[in-house]
Amino acid sequence: MFFVWSGKGLWIFGTLFLSLGVLLGIEHFLAPHAHRTWPISLGFAISGALNILLGLHARRSPPRPVLERQTGRERYMRPVCSAYWIRAEYWGVAFLVLAAWFYAIKPAA
Numbered sequence: 001m002f003f004v005w006s007g008k009g010l011w012i013f014g015t016l017f018l019s020l021g022v023l024l025g026i027e028h029f030l031a032p033h034a035h036r037t038w039p040i041s042l043g044f045a046i047s048g049a050l051n052i053l054l055g056l057h058a059r060r061s062p063p064r065p066v067l068e069r070q071t072g073r074e075r076y077m078r079p080v081c082s083a084y085w086i087r088a089e090y091w092g093v094a095f096l097v098l099a100a101w102f103y104a105i106k107p108a109a
Contacts, residue, residue, distance in 0.1 A: 009083040041103035048095030055088030
C-alpha cells in the first residue's frame with residue numbers, strides 16, 4: 001500500500017477509522033441485526049468536522065524555525081496537515097459530503 005502524508009496527515013484517516021469503528025460497534029451492540037446507515041453517516045460527519053478543525057488549526061498556527069539540513073540556514077515553516085497532497089480541510093469537506101450521501105441512502109427492506 002502506498003500512503004503519503006505530511007505532518008499530522010495520518011490523523012486524517014485515523015479520525016475516520018476511529019469514529020466509524022466506535023459508532024458501528026455501538027450500533028452493533030444496541031441492535032445486532034439492524035441495517036442502518038446512520039452510524040456510517042454520523043461517523044463520516046464527525047470525522048469531517050474533526051478534519052476541518054485540524055486543518056484550520058494547522059493553517060493558523062504560527063511558523064516555527066527549522067534548520068535546513070543541506071545549507072544549515074534557518075527557515076520558518078508552518079505545520080502541514082495533508083494526505084496525498086490534499087489538505088485536511090478539503091478531506092473534511094469530502095467526508096461531510098460522503099456523510100450526506102450515506103444519510104440519503106435508504107436501506108433495503
